[in-house]
Amino acid sequence: MGVYLSLRVASLAALLALASCGGGSGDGLDSNGRPLPPGGGSGDGALTPDLASIQSHVFTPICTACHAGGSAPQGLHLDEANAYTMLVGVPSNEVSSVLRVKPGDPDNSYIIQKLEGHAAVGARMPFGGPYLDDATIAVIRQWITNGAHQATAATAVRSAAATPPTVGVSRSEEGI
Numbered sequence: 001m002g003v004y005l006s007l008r009v010a011s012l013a014a015l016l017a018l019a020s021c022g023g024g025s026g027d028g029l030d031s032n033g034r035p036l037p038p039g040g041g042s043g044d045g046a047l048t049p050d051l052a053s054i055q056s057h058v059f060t061p062i063c064t065a066c067h068a069g070g071s072a073p074q075g076l077h078l079d080e081a082n083a084y085t086m087l088v089g090v091p092s093n094e095v096s097s098v099l100r101v102k103p104g105d106p107d108n109s110y111i112i113q114k115l116e117g118h119a120a121v122g123a124r125m126p127f128g129g130p131y132l133d134d135a136t137i138a139v140i141r142q143w144i145t146n147g148a149h150q151a152t153a154a155t156a157v158r159s160a161a162a163t164p165p166t167v168g169v170s171r172s173e174e175g176i
Helices: 002-019 051-059 083-087 110-116 134-145 153-162
Strands: none
Touching: 051 083, 051 134, 110 134
């Protein structure tokens, strides 16, 4: 009887943990299931295939309902400070032979398999729905196809322009 009671308590605790995730609430999505732009309005901040946009439109408002803090499923933290290093080039905990994000290869990226609902293990994400629409998943696929870079091209150009050349080295010695 003691083992049975322990299993029931453990099952109840797991169920409560999943229920507290926020999956299925629809928070962060418009009436068509598309992520709302930052601020929750219908502003001009369209979702684009770069990490900053995906972070502000998808990961932060939707995924961090569960994937943040000490109880993040599979230890996967999708807040802005951790998302890139937890996703890109990192094996999935559920299927270690598959990278969470395999740059250039969305079909073999576990995040796409989970978002589209055809992963070999576990539930479709966001857990319990509402699920991301095809257009949103297509943007995430495009980011991965483009190489899953951390910064947008515009950010990289601004960063390079703001970096002063090395003192005592001519531009030709720097390979520029």
